[in-house]
Amino acid sequence: MSPKPHPLAPLVGPLRYACARNFENLARVKGLRAPIEAALEKGKGALAPAVETALRAELGRVDATDPGVRKASVGRVADLLRGEGLEVGSLSSSRGAERQADPPGPATPPAGRPSGGGLRGAPVAPRPRKPRAPKKPAATKEAEDAPARMLSISPAEGPLARPLRGAGWRMNPQLLKHLERKGVRTLGDALFLVPRAYEDRRVLRHIAQLRAGERSTFVAEVRAVDESRGRGKRIFKAVLADASGSIAATHYQGGSWLKSRYPIGRKLVVSGEVRQSTWGWEIPHPETEPADDLETSAVHFKRVVPIYPGFERHEQRQLRELTFRVAKELAGAIDDPLPPPLRERVGLVGLADALTALHFPAGNADLEALEAHRSSAHQRLAFDELFFLQLGMALKRQGLKREAGIAFDVSAERVARAKSLLPFAPTGAQDRVLAQILRDMGRPEPMNRLLQGDVGSGKTAVALVAAAVAVESGLQVAVMAPTEILAAQHARTFRSGLAALGVEVALVTGSGPARERAQAREAAAAGRARVAIGTHALIQDPIAFERLGLVIIDEQHRFGVIQRHALMAKGATPDVLVMTATPIPRTLAMTLYGDLDVSILDELPPGRTPIETRVFPAKARPAALALIEGELAKGHQAFVVYPLVEESEKLDLADATQGAAQLGAELAGRRVGLLHGRMKQDEKDAVMRSFREKQLDVLVSTTVIEVGVDVPNASVMVVEHAERFGLSQLHQLRGRVGRGAARSFCLLFAGGRSEDAQARLEVMAQTTDGFVIAEKDLELRGPGELLGTRQSGLPEMVVANLARDQALLALAQEEARAIVERDPTLAEPAHRPLAKALAERWEGRLKLAGVG
Numbered sequence: 120m121s122p123k124p125h126p127l128a129p130l131v132g133p134l135r136y137a138c139a140r141n142f143e144n145l146a147r148v149k150g151l152r153a154p155i156e157a158a159l160e161k162g163k164g165a166l167a168p169a170v171e172t173a174l175r176a177e178l179g180r181v182d183a184t185d186p187g188v189r190k191a192s193v194g195r196v197a198d199l200l201r202g203e204g205l206e207v208g209s210l211s212s213s214r215g216a217e218r219q220a221d222p223p224g225p226a227t228p229p230a231g232r233p234s235g236g237g238l239r240g241a242p243v244a245p246r247p248r249k250p251r252a253p254k255k256p257a258a259t260k261e262a263e264d265a266p267a268r269m270l271s272i273s274p275a276e277g278p279l280a281r282p283l284r285g286a287g288w289r290m291n292p293q294l295l296k297h298l299e300r301k302g303v304r305t306l307g308d309a310l311f312l313v314p315r316a317y318e319d320r321r322v323l324r325h326i327a328q329l330r331a332g333e334r335s336t337f338v339a340e341v342r343a344v345d346e347s348r349g350r351g352k353r354i355f356k357a358v359l360a361d362a363s364g365s366i367a368a369t370h371y372q373g374g375s376w377l378k379s380r381y382p383i384g385r386k387l388v389v390s391g392e393v394r395q396s397t398w399g400w401e402i403p404h405p406e407t408e409p410a411d412d413l414e415t416s417a418v419h420f421k422r423v424v425p426i427y428p429g430f431e432r433h434e435q436r437q438l439r440e441l442t443f444r445v446a447k448e449l450a451g452a453i454d455d456p457l458p459p460p461l462r463e464r465v466g467l468v469g470l471a472d473a474l475t476a477l478h479f480p481a482g483n484a485d486l487e488a489l490e491a492h493r494s495s496a497h498q499r500l501a502f503d504e505l506f507f508l509q510l511g512m513a514l515k516r517q518g519l520k521r522e523a524g525i526a527f528d529v530s531a532e533r534v535a536r537a538k539s540l541l542p543f544a545p546t547g548a549q550d551r552v553l554a555q556i557l558r559d560m561g562r563p564e565p566m567n568r569l570l571q572g573d574v575g576s577g578k579t580a581v582a583l584v585a586a587a588v589a590v591e592s593g594l595q596v597a598v599m600a601p602t603e604i605l606a607a608q609h610a611r612t613f614r615s616g617l618a619a620l621g622v623e624v625a626l627v628t629g630s631g632p633a634r635e636r637a638q639a640r641e642a643a644a645a646g647r648a649r650v651a652i653g654t655h656a657l658i659q660d661p662i663a664f665e666r667l668g669l670v671i672i673d674e675q676h677r678f679g680v681i682q683r684h685a686l687m688a689k690g691a692t693p694d695v696l697v698m699t700a701t702p703i704p705r706t707l708a709m710t711l712y713g714d715l716d717v718s719i720l721d722e723l724p725p726g727r728t729p730i731e732t733r734v735f736p737a738k739a740r741p742a743a744l745a746l747i748e749g750e751l752a753k754g755h756q757a758f759v760v761y762p763l764v765e766e767s768e769k770l771d772l773a774d775a776t777q778g779a780a781q782l783g784a785e786l787a788g789r790r791v792g793l794l795h796g797r798m799k800q801d802e803k804d805a806v807m808r809s810f811r812e813k814q815l816d817v818l819v820s821t822t823v824i825e826v827g828v829d830v831p832n833a834s835v836m837v838v839e840h841a842e843r844f845g846l847s848q849l850h851q852l853r854g855r856v857g858r859g860a861a862r863s864f865c866l867l868f869a870g871g872r873s874e875d876a877q878a879r880l881e882v883m884a885q886t887t888d889g890f891v892i893a894e895k896d897l898e899l900r901g902p903g904e905l906l907g908t909r910q911s912g913l914p915e916m917v918v919a920n921l922a923r924d925q926a927l928l929a930l931a932q933e934e935a936r937a938i939v940e941r942d943p944t945l946a947e948p949a950h951r952p953l954a955k956a957l958a959e960r961w962e963g964r965l966k967l968a969g970v971g
């Protein structure tokens with residue numbers, strides 16, 4: 120006879136799947152309302168009223184079209200399931216699931232196939248937690264060998280630097296080997312491990328006090344074990360009892376190893392979700408540990424105990440003994456590098472106390488705060504993670520400032536003349552940002568500034584004024600663009616903008632006739648060309664300048680942290696202005712660009728008509744075509760973009776070529792051009808030129824970057840397979856239209872039949888604020904995805920969380936900069952421990968983040 124499952128058990132599979140890896144699959148999970156309703160119906164009377172009410176409240180939100188609303192709702196449902204002791208996987212915060220998931224447990228179901236038989240599948244029992252099979256599946260093995268998640272790097276000297284092996288401590292050799300495989304080598308390393316969860320053993324219930332649906336921990340003796348077969352599976356049952364009653368620990372899919380875990384007559388501490396089945400009380404797949412020392416142990420009982428990620432349950436006890444002893448005997452040996460006044464200002468506990476409480480929280484600890492990494496211990500450690508990164512960047516920023524730079528002439532008169540080169544009056548935001556840039560340029564220290572602004576906010580105009588000031592001071596300007604097309608476009612803008620000053624502008628690219636390229640280089644070297652504009656060619660092949668004073672890097676949609684440093688290293692110490700059109704959330708900007716000063720252009724030039732964005736499912740194509748045709752009939756032009764399919768450039772090209780042909784047929788009589796990455800530069804130039812000169816009505820392009828061009832007459836941006844782009848990318852594309860006064864459109868074609876993709880795309884229709892879209896993207900895809908790659912330069916954080924710890928990060932930056940400003944080499948006695956900790960414990964981390 121099979122046990123009666125928890126009424127909410129059918130939701131476990133879908134929720135697990137939806138939450139996996141920070142909601143990666145959310146878009147593929149649909150129609151959660153129906154199964155929740157069904158579960159509520161089935162659970163009538165069995166569910167706690169509070170749970171029922173809370174779950175009911177989510178019915179209206181869980182399928183919301185707004186992905187943010189939906190994600191939050193799914194997160195709350197998952198929390199409710201967790202509260203019921205059902206295992207739905209990792210936390211819903213922005214930290215990656217890999218880091219908190221329970222490695223030895225069952226793996227997340229593969230994409231597209233939620234566990235539990237799908238959304239409307241048969242009820243399933245809660246997934247077992249960490250079954251210890253005799254033969255481990257490969258995935259589990261891998262997780263077990265994955266490097267341990269440690270806070271920074273433990274001290275290189277002193278008692279904490281002693282290796283585990285040879286410390287003279289009695290340790291299980293198996294555990295020792297496992298620790299070493301995971302990179303935990305010293306006593307200090309053990310202290311720097313971060314628990315994944317905590318188990319509350321302060322109050323142990325009697326069996327008679329247990330309540331169905333609650334996750335609880337109790338101590339009982341093994342009375343009997345029994346193995347049976349049901350539906351081809353081995354079911355293992357152990358009868359556990361205390362003075363008040365008995366309960367069965369059940370393992371579906373048993374194994375011979377279970378017998379050794381439940382030796383008859385042994386006292387165990389058992390933890391899991393209790394339920395009442397048709398044949399009595401049971402606790403399916405509990406976690407167990409020996410409890411013979413219930414009365415005597417100060418380590419394992421009468422307290423909240425840590426559970427470490429990547430270690431099996433039977434190892435937890437031994438590991439806990441190790442961390443307990445290290446914390447007790449050696450935590451005091453660790454120097455707290457933070458000066459006491461700083462700690463006091465920010466309200467942080469001492470490092471030794473934090474590390475001790477991280478493993479062994481105080482008796483009155485708040486379990487929820489612990490698990491959410493919000494305890495005072497976690498906050499202290501999170502601060503350290505954020506602070507040392509900011510300190511590293513502040514030192515670098517200060518170091519650059521102390522180098523001899525160029526003081527440009529930024530007299531009012533000269534600035535006014537530079538501004539007068541613009542064919543329009545600057546916006547308020549442009550004036551404000553220019554004042555910041557020019558103040559930097561006027562100082563004898565090198566400028567190192569980031570200019571953030573949405574596409575079309577007028578960054579190029581700002582750059583032009585800065586360049587004019589530099590040129591008038593007798594220095595050269597280098598402008599680096601991400602693509603040749605953009606470099607050519609900037610060259611045109613700068614040539615016409617600076618024409619009144621009689622300035623020669625050289626276009627330095629990696630392609631084109633060798634003689635022209637050589638001439639451009641020679642003009643820059645001889646100083647004839649006062650402005651050199653180019654792509655990576657500017658830094659790749661060495662180009663000499665006569666007197667380089669200002670470097671402007673237009674990153675557009677890229678986060679080229681690496682290139683930026685390469686150009687800065689070139690020549691003396693020119694002023695550097697990095698422009699990025701990808702609005703990024705504040706916390707990310709501070710983490711990525713903490714060594715820069717940031718200016719923000721948050722106002723669009725006047726006369727813009729907002730772009731109208733519409734999402735079209737594939738079947739609505741005729742309506743979209745009619746709209747395009749209407750715009751073309753008014754004499755406007757259209758861009759059509761195909762996503763870049765990374766695996767296959769050929770496929771990509773076929774897609775676009777075919778798309779261009781199809782469009783040509785659909786828009787009979789219209790001139791359709793094609794631009795793709797495999798064309799030669801002069802071919803690309805020719806196509807771009809004819810589009811700009813209105814000899815083409817429609818430009819079909821394969822990549823995002825190739826369309827980073829300014830064609831004011833274009834009023835329609837069509838994105839094919841829009842679901843394959845991130846929201847921030849779509850925002851970039853959209854910014855390519857709406858540059859003139861005409862009403863413009865952005866039409867997003869959602870491929871396939873996915874309603875969820877369409878729902879995500881609707882965000883684009885709802886807002887045109889790049890910062891709002893970036894926050895959404897961060898929420899939906901996490902920082903790594905938002906920034907494009909893992910090499911984005913974003914350091915990995917173990918305790919800190921960029922989405923949650925905004926205030927803490929701001930404090931960390933403020934404190935770090937204040938210290939470095941006063942003491943640029945950290946030479947004051949009060950700051951020496953900071954320098955030491957930075958070098959000893961954080962250096963490796965900072966290097967990864969591109970600082971150092």
Ligand code: ADP
Pocket residue numbers: 543544545546549572573574575576577578579580581700724725829858
């Ligand atoms: P970005 O580089 O930020 O994408 P641009 O500098 O290319 O933006 O400006 C976008 C468009 O707006 C250009 O056509 C530019 O001439 C125009 N523009 C910029 N600043 C102003 C302004 N203050 N008033 C009117 N038009 C402006």
Ligand code: MG
Pocket residue numbers: 578579
């Ligand atoms: Mg621009």
